[in-house]
Amino acid sequence: MKEVPLLQVVNISKQFGGVRAVDGVSFELCQGEILGIVGPNGSGKTTLVNLLTGFIKPASGKVFYKGRDITALAAHEIAGLGIARTFQMVRPFYHLPAFKNLIVPLYSPRVKRLSGGKFGDRDAVAIDLLEEVGFERDSFVPYKPASALPHGYLKRLELARCLALRPALLILDELFSGLSMAEVASTLPVLEKLQIEGITLIMVEHRLRELFRLANRVIVLNFGAKLAEGTPQEIINNEEVKEAYLGSEAV
Amino acid sequence: MVSRRRERLERGIKVRTDDVYALCSTKEMLYLVAPRLIPILVLLLLPLILPTYWQKVVIFTGVFALLSISWDFLYSFTGLVSLGQALFFGVGAYLAGSLNHYFDISPGLTIPISTIAGATLCTLFLLPALRLRGIYFAMITLVLPLIFLRIIEATAILGGTDGLTALAPLPGIWIELYLILGIMLVALFALRRLVNSDFGLVLRGIHDNDQAVKGAGINIYWYKAQALFIAALLGSFAGAYLTHVYMFVGLSAFALDFTVVPIAATVVGGMGTLGGSVLGAFILVPLSEVLRAFGPLRIVFYALLIVVFIILKPEGLFNYLQRKYREFERWVEV
């Protein structure tokens, strides 16, 4: 008997006015996998992430998580099931200090449930998490208001905020874009560690080199539709994919 | 040419009192405690020496201070702009009036019942608007009290245009005075604590960025509804209380004053501090007693104050004073 996939997306679609942002996309994802999603700008990657996480409702199609239909659930309910996502356009709580940003997910019903109702010092946990994604523990950085942090830190704050939710499936929307080489290099081990811990990852990425190193499987979107799916090696050698990427650049 | 620049520095005593060192000397302790203690003492002692007329003004001010705290809590910590504090006030007032008039329940019970029932009702009324962002909440809160007013006026229910009269009074001016002042202080300090708790952080998170709060697995409607309920509690209490002070409830319970004055008090006093709302109320309401002769011009005055402060001094008095207390300024040459 085949085991139930962690995430199952069936023929999902969404239009904005005339634009078919996501057009009949289907795929499956197994526990522990790292799935890469790539595609030219505007090919519907972020929209797909929004559909999976309930931030936008699909026009048609279904999403199953551990065999359960979650298409109609609200965004916070989906997050509560353990599907966390980062935002491509960072969305920190600007007026709060960086570490207080993590209090919000730490205060969520999910974390309360997982920690058995009693929760010690949220601030301490928040600082630990920030250190994990590369905030210097003994500096002022974790205590600065988010509005005073440079972009690289805000991106990693997004990641830390997801980790605070103790996700089972983590969806990263272009986490690496805007990060320096050094920051990318220091963030990669975090993701590798997550994989070892058994957390499933979906990575939307433009930085193909890093992505292809991590991912087990890659999906290519073009004009909202799935153009190709396969191992990184297969994708690199796929003629159609080359054309979609080069074609869009050659214009 | 020497150019000069204004520099802001923290006062030495502020730095010395930042941490446990505050316990070093009485002077430092005083520096910390005085800004809270002195106003509270003045507030509690002043009514003892005031003539009856001004005691009534203090009562009135307390009512508006509660409404102002409620408004600031909604506005600064949840991002909901209420243009209808009169709704909270009016619902509480009419509930208390009806309970006393039709069921002959004594004020000792009508006030708590109306506070809770009124807050529940208001939350239910406004629940549909919580799903929407932007200006919908403001629009609905403005529309509702006016519609209720029209309905009562037209259908002559609940006493119609005459209102409900001869309601039971509270036992004595001292109870009246210290009840409202006590509740006001409790509300102020409880809310100040609440907004700095983890619950308050979630609310501020919603204000900053509601999508990110959803992404963190938190039901934002549930939190907004709770915040709304808390704000409505204060407003409904104020309404129920004043009904028994006046021994009357009428259409004036939905009057725009109850909406405008709290906004003006908070904007002048300083948004986002809660204490500023109280400060603002204690400046504006007595001032408007002095200006009583000008009648409707008072509202014009309040309204213009709101506009001027919003565009010219959005930080308000409380923040300004707090800054002066903690920092000093000097000119330095560069």
Added chain:
Amino acid sequence: MLENVLIYGLINGMVLALLAIGFALTFGISGIANFAHGALYILTGYTVWVFLHTLGTPYLLAIFLAMAITALIGAAIYNVILLRIRGMRSSEIIATFALALAILEAFRFFGFVGAKYTLPTFVEGSVSVAGVIVDYQRLILIGVGAGLVGLLWFFTHYTKTGLAFRAIAQVERTALTLGIDSDRMATLSLAFGAALAALAAIVLLPLGQITVETGLNVLLNALAICILGGLGSVTGIVAASLLLGYAQIITVTYIAPHWLMVVTLVAIFVVLLVKPSGLFGKQKELEERV
């Protein structure tokens, strides 16, 4: 009876549409909710009155002058007040609301109350339409309302300024990169909205008295229609106006006049519960870019 309902429902619907359309236009273009809409309406009434009775201006001239003045005031509201708090939606709401109260209460203070503040109708007399007596002013009102809706539609779809308005309304940032001056557009949007409030006042006020309470009533009705129709949709405004217009007249005719407000209230609630973005809303508020 039935003819009565049909005709007066239409009239009532047009009244509501006239009251709401300026507010909706300003909001649709610049995202500014001008809570001073009702105050501007009343302001126009008094301006016309002053022109007619104090200065002895001819009616037609007074009308045009008053409209121009109100439009200028609208533009001034943006440039003096809103410009400094642009983008802070809550501050915009509070500032325009406070301004509305300042204007209205100032009128009350200076004694602009009482039965003598009325404007003459454009043409005296009435006709019988299908057995129902309708005065000319109400016929004119229907004409103006219908004409206005048509004109607006033409304007936003076919003229350059109109298209720029729509572009701004859709994506402000992109419009900026295309060289559309958003401050100028916002100024224009407030001026247009104010002019429409003025137009409504000019057509509607001859049917009643000019009172301070009317100012709040106008705002109330405009808001109710916008909530029902959905912000940012002219079709929605017209449809909601007709719907509520007929609903109110039916209530008044067959139930009792004092249920009118209850109907409005219930309508608002049902719409908010069932379709929160309004009958014709584009869900823009609900589903903005994540």
